[in-house]
Amino acid sequence: MHPIVATVIQRLFLGIATLFVVSIIIFSSIEMLPGDFGQAVLGQAATEETVAAFRKELGLDKPAYIRYFDWVAGVIQGDLGTSFSGRAASGVDRSRPVAELIAPRLWNTLFLAGMTAIIAVPLALFLGITAALYRNTYYDKIVSASTLTTISFPEFFVAYILILLLTALWPVFPSLANIDVSTPLGERIYRSALPALTLTLVIVAHMMRMTRAAIINLLANPYIQMARLSGATQREVILKHALPNAWAPIATVIAFNLAYLVVGVVVVEVVFVYPGVGQLMVDSVTSRDIPVVQACALIFAITYIFLNLLADIIGIITNPRLLHPK
Amino acid sequence: MSQEQTAYSATDEVTSFLDKRTAWSRTKILLRKSPATARFGMIVIAIYIFVAIFAPWIAPYGEAEVFAQPYAPWGGEHLLGTDQIGRDIYSRMIYGARNTVGIALVTTILAFVIGGGLGLAAAINRSWLDQLLSRGVDVLMAIPSLIFALVLLSIFGSSAINLILIIAILDSTRVFRLTRSVAVNVVVMDYVEAARLRGEGLGWIMRREILPNILPPLVAEFGLRFCFVFLTIAALSFLGVGIQPPTADWGSMVRENASLIQFAQYDLKAGLTPLLPASAIALLTVAVNFVVDWFLHHTSGIKD
Numbered sequence: 028m029h030p031i032v033a034t035v036i037q038r039l040f041l042g043i044a045t046l047f048v049v050s051i052i053i054f055s056s057i058e059m060l061p062g063d064f065g066q067a068v069l070g071q072a073a074t075e076e077t078v079a080a081f082r083k084e085l086g087l088d089k090p091a092y093i094r095y096f097d098w099v100a101g102v103i104q105g106d107l108g109t110s111f112s113g114r115a116a117s118g119v120d121r122s123r124p125v126a127e128l129i130a131p132r133l134w135n136t137l138f139l140a141g142m143t144a145i146i147a148v149p150l151a152l153f154l155g156i157t158a159a160l161y162r163n164t165y166y167d168k169i170v171s172a173s174t175l176t177t178i179s180f181p182e183f184f185v186a187y188i189l190i191l192l193l194t195a196l197w198p199v200f201p202s203l204a205n206i207d208v209s210t211p212l213g214e215r216i217y218r219s220a221l222p223a224l225t226l227t228l229v230i231v232a233h234m235m236r237m238t239r240a241a242i243i244n245l246l247a248n249p250y251i252q253m254a255r256l257s258g259a260t261q262r263e264v265i266l267k268h269a270l271p272n273a274w275a276p277i278a279t280v281i282a283f284n285l286a287y288l289v290v291g292v293v294v295v296e297v298v299f300v301y302p303g304v305g306q307l308m309v310d311s312v313t314s315r316d317i318p319v320v321q322a323c324a325l326i327f328a329i330t331y332i333f334l335n336l337l338a339d340i341i342g343i344i345t346n347p348r349l350l351h352p353k
Numbered sequence: 354m355s356q357e358q359t360a361y362s363a364t365d366e367v368t369s370f371l372d373k374r375t376a377w378s379r380t381k382i383l384l385r386k387s388p389a390t391a392r393f394g395m396i397v398i399a400i401y402i403f404v405a406i407f408a409p410w411i412a413p414y415g416e417a418e419v420f421a422q423p424y425a426p427w428g429g430e431h432l433l434g435t436d437q438i439g440r441d442i443y444s445r446m447i448y449g450a451r452n453t454v455g456i457a458l459v460t461t462i463l464a465f466v467i468g469g470g471l472g473l474a475a476a477i478n479r480s481w482l483d484q485l486l487s488r489g490v491d492v493l494m495a496i497p498s499l500i501f502a503l504v505l506l507s508i509f510g511s512s513a514i515n516l517i518l519i520i521a522i523l524d525s526t527r528v529f530r531l532t533r534s535v536a537v538n539v540v541v542m543d544y545v546e547a548a549r550l551r552g553e554g555l556g557w558i559m560r561r562e563i564l565p566n567i568l569p570p571l572v573a574e575f576g577l578r579f580c581f582v583f584l585t586i587a588a589l590s591f592l593g594v595g596i597q598p599p600t601a602d603w604g605s606m607v608r609e610n611a612s613l614i615q616f617a618q619y620d621l622k623a624g625l626t627p628l629l630p631a632s633a634i635a636l637l638t639v640a641v642n643f644v645v646d647w648f649l650h651h652t653s654g655i656k657d
Contacts, residue, residue: 179638184631195617
């Protein structure tokens with residue numbers, strides 16, 4: 028077998044194994060709850076029968092490993108369980124399936140992340156490559172210094188500065204991103220502009236710095252010196268010699284930052300009251316609605332693991348030394 | 354003329370020529386050569402530490418003291434106004450330095466004790482212990498730490514102790530990785546082997562042979578990790594699941610006063626109020642980053 032295929036398959040298995048362990052960890056979070064949480068969810072007025080029925084519905088009378096496989100089977104079929112909220116002590120059950128809660132919000136979050144990625148990735152690559160190209164010039168110094176500053180800022184700080192400038196002082200954008208299924212695309216983009224801009228500022232900084240570092244690292248290699256000695260200009264050296272070898276680290280940087288985006292989305296969604304998965308997760312953490320927290324955590328973890336795996340595989344595939352085995 | 358002065362002493366002769374530099378004079382020389390950004394960073398950090406230690410003496414009011422007028426404007430009795438239930442924002446900013454920075458510092462130290470200790474142990478014992486810890490850390494790092502922290506907080510509930518423990522354990526994975534990777538190169542050195550043959554125990558080898566040789570990257574990592582922990586805790590508090598009221602904390606202060614920003618058109622100062630605690634967080638992170646940058650540059654010896 029071609030060594031690349033073998034390595035890629037190995038990485039895929041590693042990814043699946045990680046996912047398996049991660050799912051166990053997320054699942055066992057419900058095991059760690061104190062024993063009387065049924066009472067806590069249903070309220071003090073709940074009778075013993077309602078609590079017992081609730082425990083039975085969660086399957087707490089079955090051993091843990093059977094419940095784990097039930098849960099995994101459910102997740103694969105799109106059944107993420109039932110939310111804790113909306114249950115009353117009297118046994119009236121107005122709770123909703125978690126999948127129904129998450130589906131529209133997941134679409135919103137993906138929309139926001141996608142919009143950010145479309146703006147941020149080309150911008151970061153452009154800034155990173157030009158900063159490496161004009162290294163140690165004022166351009167490089169200004170770009171580096173400003174990105175170092177945005178990295179140090181918490182997401183909500185960037186968000187509130189933008190709100191102050193662009194909604195309170197010069198009302199250009201709405202400060203609350205209230206969108207729903209019926210919002211037309213143009214309106215949707217307009218209302219999501221501020222959250223997307225905030226996320227862009229945060230991840231462009233990371234991506235640009237890592238791109239610049241990846242290229243500058245490559246420039247220390249002997250073959251670059253060889254190219255220089257053969258009379259290539261700085262631009263030729265970077266675009267023709269360094270960049271083809273830099274795609275692997277750059278792809279890794281992009282995938283890694285998209286994974287970071289997954290996390291950054293949580294805070295930004297809360298600031299702009301954007302109806303996404305992150306906001307739902309924070310609300311569920313506050314109300315301790317474990318099934319929803321589990322489902323959100325699983326979605327975030329799967330995306331994160333998938334993107335990191337993708338970064339790994341791109342790094343392997345684009346490595347010129349692996350493409351031509353001896 | 355006493356006896357001592359006429360007597361010859363080799364040590365005296367050597368020391369009379371070579372005035373040995375004390376640690377203090379070496380530090381002074383180092384500081385004189387430091388760049389402006391690093392000096393700025395160190396001054397900012399010093400101010401934060403001073404404010405954090407002497408908070409009760411500097412702050413005009415108590416951190417949870419409630420006054421009659423909520424959302425009071427700047428100036429007058431309350432320098433930076435009051436918040437939504439009438440607490441003095443200036444005092445809460447000062448107490449926030451103590452609470453927010455203190456909790457982040459304790460968490461970082463704990464993360465280093467756990468991660469650093471296990472990392473050293475794994476580097477020395479390269480067999481089952483290393484495998485077990487490394488694979489465990491791989492899995493923990495596969496979940497984004499903010500998400501993991503949210504899951505754990507929903508189970509154990511939000512309190513300062515839980516927050517410190519959860520973030521410390523999640524962040525110790527990064528410290529473990531770094532410590533292990535730098536220590537692995539030192540463990541194979543001859544002097545470590547010599548210590549081992551001499552019969553020194555694991556504790557001695559960790560503390561006296563390896564730790565001094567891997568200190569510079571760990572110190573730099575401490576600064577960066579502190580920033581990361583600080584930002585994570587601020588974010589969690591901002592989300593309402595971190596440090597709980599009435600404790601004054603910059604992250605939750607931003608959230609509590611966020612609605613004031615809409616009044617910026619009418620009163621710019623009021624609009625700036627929620628940005629004050631946020632910029633206090635940002636300023637400290639920038640300062641620490643500047644100092645770490647200089648420290649890394651200094652210890653790596655790169656002349657770029």
